[in-house]
Amino acid sequence: MTSVSLLGPGDEPIVLGVTTPAAPVRVPTTRRYLMCPPEYFTVEYAINPWMDPTRPIDTGLAVEQWNALKETYERLGHRVELIEPVPGLPDMVFSANSGTVVDGRVLGSRFRAEQRGPEADHFRRWFLANGYKSVVMPERTNEAEGDFTWTGKYLLAGTGFRTDPLAHSEAQEVLGVPVISLQLVDPRYYHLDVALFVLTDDLIAYYPEAFSPGTREVLRRLFPDAVIATAEDAACLGLNAVSDGRNVILPVEATALADQLTRRGFDPVFVDISELRKSGGGPKCCTMELRN
Incomplete structure (x- = not known):
């Protein structure tokens, strides 16, 4: 904000006007996503603090919410590819955890929880069946875009709860991109994609308290203009969001975050993920980006 002033009688300043810098013009880019219908979604085990097998689950509602998310992407001009769900794999709907794709290269996943282990091979076979030539399955535990976030310049790589820190160097070798390691410290935010997301190549939003002190300093240095989320926004998984450079798809409860995004020139697009959040x-968890 700037103002123009002159000196009046007695050298008192006279403010002539106040201007507020206009928000940047944001330009969306068309994306391609891989999603998996939640036909078999339920919560029958607990592998993170959000999951409670004793709570009732409405699979039909989860399907409705997922369909609304898919239709939102398509309405915004994005292309959505589908992989068939598999009985007995209730978390397969969270496709982001099963592959990281940069410039057509694919690094598959290796899950820490044995319940999700079989998902990785179903996605591997989908990639091969759909023309991907460079598909590498990891030796180290990595939960793909759950902990790997591509900015367009760097691969931000989370660790602390799921992904093995040695998987970061493996990702650099397979994908051929610079990797920056980030340490997660709050078990509620066990994956990077529930604590941080990319808005544009040089701008992110994140919740500082999810990270170690050293990681916070790294993020401040790399992204000094970052959007800082509130505890309330983080707690509703507001940072598990997807941006196309202008439109930002995020949970309906993340209102403070949406206000910040609007002031930065973005268009928040709300979706209801209340049933899927029970897992x-x-x-973002439902959305793997296919960067070809």
């Missing part, structure tokens, strides 16, 4: 997932 610790949101819009």
Whole structure:
């Protein structure tokens, strides 16, 4: 904010006007996503603090919410590819955890929880069946875009709860991109994609308290203009969001975050993920980006 002033009688300043810098013009880019219908979604085990097998689950509602998310992407001009769900794999809906794709190269996943282990091979076979030539399955535990976030310049790589820190160097070798390690410290935010998301190549939003002190300093240095989320926004998985450079798909409860995004020139697009959140997932968890 700037003002123009002159000196009046007695050298008292006279303010002539106040201007507020206009928000940047944000330009969306068309994306391609891989999603998995939640036909078999339920919560029958607990592998994160959000999951409680004793709580009732409405699979039909989860399907409705997922369909609304898919239709939102398509309405915004994005292309959605589908992988068939598999009985007995209730978390397969969270496709982001099963592959990281950069410039057509695919690094598959290796899950820490044995319940999700079989998902990785179903996605591997989907990639091969759909023309991907460079598909590498990891030796180290990595939960793909759950902990790997591509900015367009760097691969931000989370660790602390799921992904093995040695998987970061493996990702650099397979994908051929610079990797920056980030330490997660709050078990509620066990994956990077529930604590941080990319808005544009040089701008992120994140919740500082989810990270170690050293990681916070790294993020401040790399992204000094970052959007800082509130505790309330983080607690509703508001940072499990998806941006196309202008439109930001995020949970309906993340209102303070949406206000900040609007002031930065973005268009918040709300979706209801209340049923899927019972398993610790949101819009991003349901969405693997295919960067070809």
